[in-house]
Amino acid sequence: MNQGQIEIKTPEFVSLNYQIAGLGSRGAAMLIDQLLLLVANIVIYLIFLMANVSDIFYLSDSWVPVAVAIILVFIINWGYFFVAEFFFGGKTLGKKLIGIRVIQENGHSITLLSSLIRNLLRIIDMLPTSYFLGMVFIFFHSKHKRLGDMVAGTIVVHERAAKKEGTSKIDKEILRRGLTKDSLALKDFALRSLGKKEWELLRIYSGKFLNIKLNDRVQLTRQLATKLLPKIGLDARDKEILELENILLTLYLITKDEWEYEL
Known part of the structure; x- marks a missing residue:
């Protein structure tokens, strides 16, 4: 087995070979996702700020729209990863562009519970800032796992372009x-x-x-x-x-x- 690869044997005795995604590819995917979320956050804040200034909400307390915007941003920032990974084959937009995906350690697609756990623990992996703790875990772990992956039983693997169809x-x-x-x-x-x-x-x-x-x-x-x-x-x-x-x-x-x- 080459370095950076893992072989998984299923209960049906099928051997599955994967190339594990390292810190570089995972970091690049995360950067794309964070830029996407940053744009979404700015748009939300601007919409609520303009609505508050123009008194569209007709509320006596000017802080209410801002509070709603903060809650909405929190839900989007956390929910984006959870929803994308579970409903789109373990891939956020960043992972899709880089060519990596999240799967279970047994080779199966990521489950609802695993996606929930690994993304809840994203809060810890972000400590103290800029995913520092998560990057340390990924760098030193033999399977390049952050804390969320270890608890959820998931790994992040590489994909490659599919073979050309229509010739066989x-x-x-x-x-x-x-x-x-x-x-x-x-x-x-x-x-x-x-x-x-x-x-x-x-x-x-x-x-x-x-x-x-x-x-x-x-x-x-x-x-x-x-x-x-x-x-x-x-x-x-x-x-x-x-x-x-x-x-x-x-x-x-x-x-x-x-x-x-x-x-």
């Missing part, structure tokens, strides 16, 4: 079938259930799809559909084999977009 046999088969990521409408909870583990299973399935006998493909399709479809709220028992194949190949497209990286 399976890509051509998917194109022939007219399948896209939009061929299957999934709710947010379903998308969050499709992590690196599911991607590995679908990657193996797609690799074998055109290279095995028809009977073996039918058996493999039913086995994988029985395992994965309940995760996204679908029942595999009432579907024909062609429909199951199309669903699994569409899931392959969806997870490929998120998880196929060159590390």
